[in-house]
Amino acid sequence: MSYYFTIFSPTDTPLFTHEFGTSRSSGDGIAHFSPADRHLAPFILHSALDILEEVQWGPSSTAGSAPMYLKHIDKYANNYVSCWITGANVRFLLLTRPRDEVLGSGGGLGGQRGSLAGGRLGVGGGSGVYRPDAPATEEAVKNFFVDVYESWVKTVMNPFFHAGNGHVVKSPVFRARVAAAAKKYL
Amino acid sequence: MTPIQDATPKPLKYPADLDTSIVLPGQRASPASSLASLPFRTSNPSLYKLFESTVSTSTSRPSSGTATPTSSGRPGSVLSPGSRQNGTGTPGSLPPGVSDEHRTLIQQAHAPHVVVVADKDTEELIRGKGLDGGLLQLLRPFGEALSGKVTIRDSVGASKSYEDFGVRFVGMDQVLGRPPTSESAPLRPRPVGGDVAQVEELVERHLQYSEFSAPGSVPDNQNQDDPAAQESGNSPFYTLYLRRLLSGLPMVPHETFAHPVVGVIATSSRSATPVEELRDLYNRQHQGDLQVPQWVDGLFLRYYVFIHEEETGDIAKSNTTFDAMKRHFGLNCHLLRLKGQQCISSDDDAVPLPKCEWLSASEELAEIQRQESADEFTDPTPYIPDSDVTAIKTFVRELVAQSMVPHMERNIHQWNEQILARRRGLSGRFMSLSKRWTTFGSSRSSSTYTITSSNSNYDSTGGFYRPDAPEALMRRLADYCFMLRDTKLALSTYEILCTDYNNDKAWQHYAGAMEMAALSALLSPTALTTKMRTEKIDEWIRSATYSYTDRQRSATPFYALRTLALSLELLRLRGTPATDDAARWGSRILEMNLVGPIGAALITERISACFSIRPGLGVLKLGSRRRKAAFWAVLAAEEWRCQNKALQAEKCLEAALQLYGARTESLQGGPVRLPFDEMQHFVDELRQQILGLRLANRGLGEDDEVEEMQQSLLVEEATETLDASPRAHRRSLVGAVAPNIDTGPLSPTLERMPETDDLFEGAV
Known part of the structure; x- marks a missing residue:
């Protein structure tokens, strides 16, 4: 599985972007996006902001306080987007691209388009083996987000850093922390 | 007249022709000049007409060509949603910039079919007028657009008039599902769609035409001239795609739209014994070689036509024959007076035979191929006298308004009372239960036709219901209602049918009923509740x-595609919350x-259009x-680029940038x-590729032109970087005519976007 993680400022500017692969089940921790997927990932995350806003401002699904972890919110083809939202309206978006084998019959992006054979393939995409709303997956992503959030809080406590002004996170320590969290949970 | 044609017409190769057409490299400074020298546009003006459906919207600047695209004839423009609308607009008021076009398209696509047969003499007579297709070809265009309103009474007795009602005239071959008889018209393409x-191939041809030979194809001008069309996201090619998808619905057991409702039987004054001819034709349809498949009801309404030839026929004799016909066959008769001579365009009262709008894809493809390989001055459109047009219009109107519609209304009424009402009642539910669990309630029709061992009416080996089985009758009742636009009764009938078909495991029928239930619910003029939409x-x-x-x-992927595409369109018209669903089905x-x-x-482009019409709440x-x-x-632009369709790709990319707000100025002044x-x-990068593609499509991409293209690309990059204001004409052609820049701020779309964006985006 490959992941693409981005932190968006309240004005939709990406502040931090990190790309990594799974470290579970003998994964090497390196993202294996196909070139097409790789190009589309920023577009997908950016377009997911539309859905995010709707979930954010829409009727709450939980009683009481609004949750920070919004779980799986959007999908495009075989790319799944999960979200965490901080109190200052900074959005963490994680794009998950499962390996084709995990999806059962892989009809990747524009994979076998052009064959008019009809829909025996690819219909079950997502409901195959990888499920974004499975409790284990949700929990793992949540743990990852919690760790990143902790580092993020430390970053924004820096008086010279203003996320709202579109300051990009350059700290290598922050990146290392995110990578560590990724390795630990995803 | 024209010289002799080649025996083997060879299909045109576009790029090659473009290349040869260019004489001097120096002339290429102006794109208009190189376009004017395109071979087939100037030499074959009639070809333009074929692509009119897509060209008239995709290019809006008339140039000094032989064919002048008229801006008034723009069918898909939002500003003129057409006089064909009537009171049944979608509730909840259409979002601004959305046209009802596809909704009317869907309604018009489901029109009753009328099968036409004529005896040999009559066919000969019509062919003598220069119409190879015989009587069918003569009648077909007139059935598609009836003159005047048609008033239809629905099941509760309320009358409603429709202006855009039509019928489809089909040949017996299509009904029988066999290849056309070769002697009448060799190599005639099958009029069956599906x-x-x-x-795809047809739309590809249209795209190619617009790509290579459309005049004035600088898309910036198009955007600025026609912001409305841009905003609604209606691509003429998409409309064409839908229309051809719905043209020539195939004859299948699981839906009865293509089944004949009326059969026209024609004879003429050339025949010695007209009444006998009519009888003979009827008998052939009933039992002989023209008999319909066993899953089609053969007892459709017959309409007898006597064609009187003005030149040779004796009107007194024709009148007596017609009276005899009336005595024999009842009131469903018509005397049609036509001229027998061939008419040419220079005749006084000659009018061209109107074009069929609902050609099947294969027919239109064949037509394009024929005309591309045809000679310069041959105009293949047949001409008919004005008096014929009037006569045929009267005939078709009488056929529809006085015979067909009342017949359908009567049938609906009758089946509604006899079958549907019984099914709806308590006993009906019990009957259907008992039918399932006991052998007791098995109906008579299946016992006369004992293939099935189970007691359902469904013939699972053949995959059909007998036409007199209650299920088949109910399906026809629902289809009739749908064709007569009574969506309420149609919907409730389809719902009942769903359960029936499900019990019989008649999956194809089941899917058909489901599809039509969804469509009739979406077409109905009442508002839909969210629950209805999301659940049902x-x-x-x-x-x-x-x-x-x-x-x-x-x-049967075709039907699945039809279901999804039509649902997408109708859901999109349902306004804000439904657009997400529309995009999901896309x-x-x-x-x-x-x-x-x-x-x-x-479809990718269409999904973008679905999302873009959804307005936000508040500031x-x-x-x-x-x-x-x-x-x-952006995805659509990329797709089009992969297909080498520069114009479309550019249009999509432009739309994407508008949506991203990249066409506005930021606070710092830069784009x-x-x-x-x-x-x-x-x-x-995409823009560069599209640009290169566009130049290549214009013939600049050949080997000897490489440096020129590179040079142009260099210039292009320069304008790219130097342009501080995004409103400038970024993608101007090298050395082309001076771009008219200042139309930008005048356009309402450009003005509106920045304000709303900046509020939200802040300082991006």
């Missing part, structure tokens, strides 16, 4: 698609690989789908950049 690959209609669409493809032995089409490459690009535009729309527009550097990079 073939996605052919639709979604479920119908989902299981219809599933049943059409995966549930049975032979998948992406389902792509996921299921139901369309080819052209269709995929068109923050909460709940709008601007970014989604932009994303899909707004996309949020991610990768995105900006991707878009820039």
Whole structure:
């Protein structure tokens, strides 16, 4: 599985972007996006902001306080987007691209388009083996987000850093922390 | 007259022709001059007419060509949604910039079919007028658009008039599902649609035409001239795709739209014994070689026509014959007076035979091929005298308004009382139960036709119901209602049918009923509740698609595509909350690989259009789908680029940038950049590729032109970087005519976008 993680400022500017692969089940921790997927990932995350806003401002699904972890919110083809939202309206978006084998019959992006054979393939995409709303997956992503959030809080406590002004996170320590969290949970 | 044609017409190769047409490199400074020298546009003006449906909207600048695209004839423009609308607009008031066009298209597509047969002498007579297709070809265009309103009474007795009602005249071959008899017209393409690959090929031809030979194809001008069309996201090619998808519905057991409602039987004054001829034809239809398949009801209404030839016939004799016909066959008779001579365009009262709008894809393809290889001055459109037109119009109107519609109304009424009412009542429910569990309630019709061992009326080996089985009658009742636009009764009938078909495991029928239930619910003029939409209609669409493809032995992807595409259109018209669903079904089409490459690009573009019409709430535009729309527009641009369709790709990219707000100015004065550097990079690269493609399509991409193209690309980059204001004409052609820049601020769309964006985006 490959992941693409981005932190968006309240004005939709990406502040931090990190790309990594799974470290579970003998994964090497390196993202294996196909070139097409790789190009589309920023577009997908950016377009997911539309859905995010709707979930954010829409009727709450939980009683009481609004949750920070919004779980799986959007999908495009075989790319799944999960979200965490901080109190200052900074959005963490994680794009998950499962390996084709995990999806059962892989009809990747524009994979076998052009064959008019009809829909025996690819219909079950997502409901195959990888499920974004499975409790284990949700929990793992949540743990990852919690760790990143902790580092993020430390970053924004820096008086010279203003996320709202579109300051990009350059700290290598922050990146290392995110990578560590990724390795630990995803 | 024209010289002799080549015996073997060879298909045109566009790039090659473009290349040869260019004489001097120096002349290429102006694109208009090189375009004017295109071979087939100047030499074959009639070809233009073939592509009119898509060209008239895709290019809006008339140039000094032989054919002048008229801006008034723009069918798809939002500003003129057409006089064909009537009171049944979609409730909840259409979102601004959305036209009802596809809704009327869907309604018009489901028109009653009228089968036409004529005896030999009559066919000979019509062919003598220069119409190879015989009587069918003569009648067909007039059935599609009836003159005047047609008043229809629905099941509760309320009358409603429709202006855009029509019928489809079909030949006996199409009804019988056999290839046309070769002696009448050799190599005549089959008028049956339902073939996605052919639709794709046809749209590809149209695209190619617009790509290579459309006049004045600088898309900036197009955007600025026609912001309305741009905003609604209606691509003429998509409309064409839909129309051809719905043209020539195939004859199948599981739906009765293509089944004949009326049969026209014609004879003429040339025949010695007209009454006997009519009888003979009827008998052949009833028992002989013209008998319909066993799953079609052969007892449709017959309409007898006596064609009187003005030149040779004796009107007194014709009148007596006609009186005899009336005595024999009842009131469903008509005396049609036609001229027998061939008419040419220079005649006084000659009018060209109108074009058929609902040609099947294969027919239109054949037509294009024929005309491309045809000679310069041959205009293949047949001409007929004005008096014939009047006579035929009267005839068709009388046929529809006085015979067909009352006949259908009567049938609806009768079946509604005899079958549906019984099914709806308590006893009806009990009957259907007992039919399932005991052998007691098995109906008579299946006992006369004992293939099935079970006691249902469904013949599972053949996959059909007998036409007199209650299920088949109810399906016809529902289809009749749908064709007469009584969606309420249609919907309730389809719902009942769903359960019946489900019990019989007649999956194809089941899917058909589901599809039509969804469509009639979406077409109905009443407002839909959210619950209805999310629970019922979604479920119908989902299981219809599933049943059409995966549930049975032979998948029928065409029907699945039809279900999804039509639902997409109708849901899109339902306004804000439903547009998400529309887009979801659109992406389902792509996921299921139901369309080819052209269709995929068109659908991608359409999904973007679905998202883009969703307005946000309040100043923050909460709940709008601007970014989604932009994303899909970029995808569509990429798709089009892969298909070498520069114009379309450019249009999509332009739309995407508008949506991203990159056409506005940021606070610092420079153009707004996309949020991610990768995105900006991707878009820039895409634009370069599209530009190169466009130049290549214009004939600049050949080997000896490489340096010129590179040079032009260099200049292009220069304008790119030097342009501080995004409103400038970025993609101007090298050395082309001076771009008219200042139309930008005048356009309302350009003015509106920045304000709303800046509020939200802040300092991006």
